[in-house]
Amino acid sequence: MDVRAARPDDAEDLRTAVSRAREETVFDDIGAPLLDVSAAGVREAAAEAEWSFLMEHDEEGPVGLAIAHPDPDGTEAELLALWVHPNRAGEGVADELLARVGSALAGQGIEVLRATVPADRPSAEEFFSAHGFAPRGTRRSPAGDESVVVADPRTLT
DSSP states (O other): OEEEEOOGGGHHHHHHHHHHHTOGGGBOTTSOBSSOOSHHHHHHHHHHOSEEEEEEETTTEEEEEEEEEEOTTSSEEEEEEEEEOGGGTTTTHHHHHHHHHHHHHHHTTOOEEEEEEETTOHHHHHHHHHTTOEEEEEEEETTEEEEEEEEOGGGGO
């Protein structure tokens, strides 16, 4: 498997992979998309985000995606998406994608990577904690309370 920068023309392949996986974590509890998996939505995310990475399997196509975008002040960035095909869970795909994001952010002088974790996803909270993310607080979203976690991108590589 290889990780590379995502491009807008990856949108259809990625949308197909997410659709085939029927990955429920792409949508929140009330059906609102956490990541717009339409071809246009993925194309837009890949074009607008500063750091978008795609992991591909030679035979299966896209098996993971990470998208991060800097805040206007340039010292923090938000992890907008971290998706792994369920058939590849536990194989290090998320670890590699997060490391790639961390390396790119650190190279641009970003000091903090921020992510949100829904309260009903303890496995996601465990994942981020295991990768050095620390709690910053909580925020209210349409889907309910979310934990905000932060990490130094240099520690993710």
